[in-house]
Amino acid sequence: MRQTLTLLGIESSCDDTAAAVVRGMAGDAEVVSSVVAGQTELHAAYGGVVPEIAARAHAEKLDICIEQALSQANCNISEIDAIAVTAGPGLIGGVLSGVMCAKGLAAATGKPLVGVNHLAGHALTPRLTDACEFPYLMLLVSGGHCQFLIARGPEDFSRLGGTIDDAPGEAFDKTARLLGLPQPGGPHVERSAEQGDASRFPLPRPLLDRDDCNMSFSGLKTAILRSRDAVVTEKSGLTEQDRADLAASFQAAIRDIFIVKTRRALALYLAEVPAAPVLAIAGGVAANKGVRSALESLCLDMGVRFLAPPMALCTDNAAMIAYAGLERFAAGQLDDLRLSARPRWPLDTTSPSLIGSGKKGAKA
Ligand code: KG4
Ligand code: ZN
Numbered sequence: 001m002r003q004t005l006t007l008l009g010i011e012s013s014c015d016d017t018a019a020a021v022v023r024g025m026a027g028d029a030e031v032v033s034s035v036v037a038g039q040t041e042l043h044a045a046y047g048g049v050v051p052e053i054a055a056r057a058h059a060e061k062l063d064i065c066i067e068q069a070l071s072q073a074n075c076n077i078s079e080i081d082a083i084a085v086t087a088g089p090g091l092i093g094g095v096l097s098g099v100m101c102a103k104g105l106a107a108a109t110g111k112p113l114v115g116v117n118h119l120a121g122h123a124l125t126p127r128l129t130d131a132c133e134f135p136y137l138m139l140l141v142s143g144g145h146c147q148f149l150i151a152r153g154p155e156d157f158s159r160l161g162g163t164i165d166d167a168p169g170e171a172f173d174k175t176a177r178l179l180g181l182p183q184p185g186g187p188h189v190e191r192s193a194e195q196g197d198a199s200r201f202p203l204p205r206p207l208l209d210r211d212d213c214n215m216s217f218s219g220l221k222t223a224i225l226r227s228r229d230a231v232v233t234e235k236s237g238l239t240e241q242d243r244a245d246l247a248a249s250f251q252a253a254i255r256d257i258f259i260v261k262t263r264r265a266l267a268l269y270l271a272e273v274p275a276a277p278v279l280a281i282a283g284g285v286a287a288n289k290g291v292r293s294a295l296e297s298l299c300l301d302m303g304v305r306f307l308a309p310p311m312a313l314c315t316d317n318a319a320m321i322a323y324a325g326l327e328r329f330a331a332g333q334l335d336d337l338r339l340s341a342r343p344r345w346p347l348d349t350t351s352p353s354l355i356g357s358g359k360k361g362a363k364a
Contacts, residue, residue: 022322179238
C-alpha cells in the first residue's frame with residue numbers, strides 16, 4: 001500500500017526565500033502551506049539580482065519562512081516525513097544557504113534529507129497541481145532557462161531543444177530595463193503591452209526557419225534597443241504609448257517564437273503516441289497571459305490538453321520542491337549530510353548541451 005507522506009520543502013536558488021508543506025503520494029498530493037518571501041526591493045537599486053545580497057537575505061529569512069510554513073500547515077516538525085531542499089542549479093550562495101539550513105534541520109531532528117533539482121521542481125508541478133500522468137511535454141520558461149522536455153518519470157527527462165542564448169525571462173527583464181520599467185520586468189512589460197500596438201515595431205523572430213526546437217532571444221533586445229533609440233532620437237524621449245507599443249511588439253515576437261517551436265516540439269512528442277497527450281508550462285514566464293492563451297489555442301488545434309499551473313506555482317516557490325522531494329522520497333531516493341550545492345545541474349544529461357542556455361546563471 002502506498003503511504004501518505006508529508007514533506008517540508010525549502011527553496012533559495014535565486015531571489016525568493018520559500019518554504020512549504022506538501023502532503024500526499026506521488027501523483028496525488030496537495031499543497032498544505034506555501035510561504036514565499038521575495039527580495040525585489042533589496043535588488044531594485046541594482047537593476048538585477050545581486051548574488052551576495054540574495055544569499056545573505058536567504059540566510060536571514062529561511063528559518064522565519066520555515067516556521068511560518070509549518071505553523072500555517074498546523075504541523076510540528078516531528079510530523080514531517082522528510083526535508084526536501086533545492087540543491088541546484090542556481091546562484092551558489094543562495095543554494096548553499098538553503099542546503100546548510102536543511103542539513104542543520106535534518107541533523108537536529110533526525111529527519112531524512114532529499115536534495116531536489118530546481119528544474120525538476122518546475123517540471124513536476126503539473127503532477128502536483130493536476131495529477132498529470134507521464135509522459136507529458138513540458139515547456140519550462142523562466143528567468144534563467146528555456147527548454148522543451150518530455151517528462152517520462154520523476155527523474156527521467158528528455159530535452160527536445162531550448163534557447164541557445166538568453167532565457168525569455170531575461171529578455172523580458174532586459175526589455176523592461178530599456179523601457180525604464182521596474183524589475184523583475186516580465187509583469188511590467190505585460191501590463192504595459194496591454195495598451196500597445198504590437199504591429200508598430202517589426203522585430204525579428206530568429207531561428208523560425210530552422211527545423212528544430214531551439215530558440216534565440218538575445219537578438220530581440222538589440223532590436224528593442226534600436227527601435228527605442230530611433231523613437232528617442234526623433235521625439236527626444238518615450239511617451240507612455242511608445243513604451244506600450246514597444247512592449248506589445250516585443251511580447252508578440254516572443255509569442256510567435258513559442259507558437260512555432262511548440263508546434264514542432266508537440267509533433268515530436270505526439271509521434272510517440274502518448275495515451276493522453278498534455279502540454280504543460282512552468283517557470284516565471286508561464287505567468288504571462290499572452291503566452292498562455294497562445295499556447296492554449298495551439299493545443300486546442302492539435303488535440304492536446306493544456307495545463308498551466310496557478311501563477312503562484314509558476315514562479316519560484318517551495319511547494320514544487322517539497323513535491324519533487326516527495327516523488328524522490330517515495331522512490332526511496334534519499335541524500336545524507338554529504339549533499340552538496342550545485343550551481344549547474346542539467347535535467348537531461350544525455351542530450352548535448354545547448355550553447356548558452358541562459359547567461360544570467362543556470363537557474364530555472
Ligand atoms: O521561474 P522564476 O520565478 O525564477 C527563475 O528564473 O528561476 O522566473 C522569473 C522570471 C523573471 O525573468 C520574470 O521577469 C519572469 O519570470 N516573469 C514574467 C512574468 N512574471 C514573471 N515574464 C513575463 N510575463 C510575466 N507575467
Ligand atoms: Zn525557477
